[in-house]
Amino acid sequence: MxxxxxxxxxxxxxxxxxxxxxxxxxxxxxxxxxxxxxxxxxxxxxxxxxxxxxxxxxxxxxxxxxxxxxxxxxxxxxxxxxxxxxxxxxxxxxxxxxxxxxxxxxxxxxxxxxxxxxxxxxxxxxxxxxxxxxxxxxxxxxxxxxxxxxxxxxxxxxxxxxxxxxxxxxxxxxxxxxxxxxxxxxxxxxxxxxxxxxxxxxxxxxxxxxxxxxxxxxxxxxxxxxxxxxxxxxxYSSSGPEIHDLRVEDGELKIRCSPCKFIMFKAFPQRGPFFGNFESGKPLTEASMEIEEDMAYIRVECIDFEGKVAWTNPVFIADLLE
Ligand SMILES: [Zn+2]
Ligand SMILES: [Zn+2]
Structure with a gap:
């Protein structure tokens, strides 16, 4: 990949x-x-x-x-x-x-x-x-x-x-x-x-x-x-949070963002992982997921503590496999 x-x-x-x-x-x-x-x-x-x-x-x-x-x-x-x-x-x-x-x-x-x-x-x-x-x-x-x-x-x-x-x-x-x-x-x-x-x-x-x-x-x-x-x-698009970096490295999709409440990887057809520090409420500034080769695309949403969102564009997995 x-x-x-x-x-x-x-x-x-x-x-x-x-x-x-x-x-x-x-x-x-x-x-x-x-x-x-x-x-x-x-x-x-x-x-x-x-x-x-x-x-x-x-x-x-x-x-x-x-x-x-x-x-x-x-x-x-x-x-x-x-x-x-x-x-x-x-x-x-x-x-x-x-x-x-x-x-x-x-x-x-x-x-x-x-x-x-x-x-x-x-x-x-x-x-x-x-x-x-x-x-x-x-x-x-x-x-x-x-x-x-x-x-x-x-x-x-x-x-x-x-x-x-x-x-x-x-x-x-x-x-x-x-x-x-x-x-x-x-x-x-x-x-x-x-x-x-x-x-x-x-x-x-x-x-x-x-x-x-x-x-x-x-x-x-x-x-x-x-x-x-x-x-x-x-x-990338936003109504509040900032996305600093988005990359695929060693088969993982990695994101870095301004302090957020949740980070959601929207993958298809399998759902991607969802991150949030539910007990401590500690802000998230990075997350990553392992890419599966039979996924069609993955896009990421970073949601801050006011509910505002930053959206990455989709990563098309077929492009990574060429
Ligand atoms: Zn119009
Ligand atoms: Zn208009």
Whole structure:
């Protein structure tokens, strides 16, 4: 079995939010203020993913902070004029040559997207891909997605497993069960935590932003660097805890994290081990498990004493056996 380092404690990890809204759609603040709000919270990158309008905002970029071109396409409802429908995040991928022209800054998309049958979501995903975008299946729990959609639809690289705004507004933010459904059916997709924030106000006791993010181990803080790390799954998601290191060494999967209450290895089809110091309540900062060759994948959740979670991406066991 190969030794692989997925997240290396010795290397930089950049903090980012791939999903938010400004006054270019239904957000409360203009882009300049939103950028400053995330900079002040120590983020390194964001995507101004406004509804049905594309943003390219490299004018905001500095040496320590970048914006990723993208959008959120929606208004694709199986029942006309009735929510919930499908929303897909799009991120410009500069590492590919697209079949069709890349979208321009503030290019608007016609809405609603007509529902022409069950393949409508796939048509929208394919359109975004043809224009050179990575696609994220946004907030499946919030829009009452059917589990089978995770298998039926294809060519999205990730699913939102935590969406802070829908936790904040409707307590329906967790997509990890959808993720497992996709993974258990052989899909290779990654999980993303994001804010989907519309209001970026400091001082709220229960804030709508800064609650879900990723940390990417990109080789450089550039658009291409971050996108490459996303495509390769070299990132983790969090609503609180930090993951410092994740690696396979001598047939074991090993994780190191900030102090947590529980560490769960979610393996399939056999369940992985679960760790917690039930008697002493002593925080855990590392754990490991022996990998069995007939496992399909293992992903790890680290849960802190407030119930906040950090999620690794899946380790696909077949990759270790090649
Ligand atoms: Zn949405
Ligand atoms: Zn959104």
């Amino acid at each position: 190969k030794n692989v380092i997925y997240l290396d404690a010795g290397k930089a990890m950049y903090k980012g939010n791939l999903h938010l809204h400004t006054t270019w759609s239904d957000g409360a603040q203009p882009a300049e203020e939103v950028v400053e709000a995330f900079k002040a919270k120590g983020y390194h990158f964001i995507s101004l993913s406004d509804h049905d309008i594309y943003t390219r905002t490299e004018d905001f970029d500095t040496e320590h902070f970048i914006t990723l071109p993208g959008t959120e396409r929606g208004e694709l409802n199986p029942v006309a004029d009735k929510n919930p429908g499908y929303h897909f995040g799009a991120l410009d991928d500069p590492t590919v040559e697209p079949e069709l022209a890349r979208y321009g800054h503030l290019e608007k998309f016609p809405t609603p997207v007509p529902w022409v049958g069950d393949h409508s979501p796939q048509l929208l995903i394919d359109e975004l891909r043809a224009h050179g975008n990575l696609v994220v299946f946004n907030h499946p729990e919030w829009h009452l997605t059917r589990f089978e959609d995770m298998v039926k639809y294809d060519r999205f690289f990730a699913v939102e497993i935590y969406n802070h705004a829908t936790e904040w507004s409707t307590a329906s933010s967790y997509g990890a069960a959808y993720w497992d459904h996709a993974l258990q059916n052989g899909k290779r997709i990654f999980g993303i935590a994001a804010d989907d924030s519309h209001v970026h106000e400091e001082g709220w006791a229960i804030p709508e932003f800064g609650g879900g993010w990723i940390r990417a181990q990109a080789e450089s803080l550039t658009q291409a660097g971050v996108i490459r790390s996303l495509k390769e799954g070299r990132f």
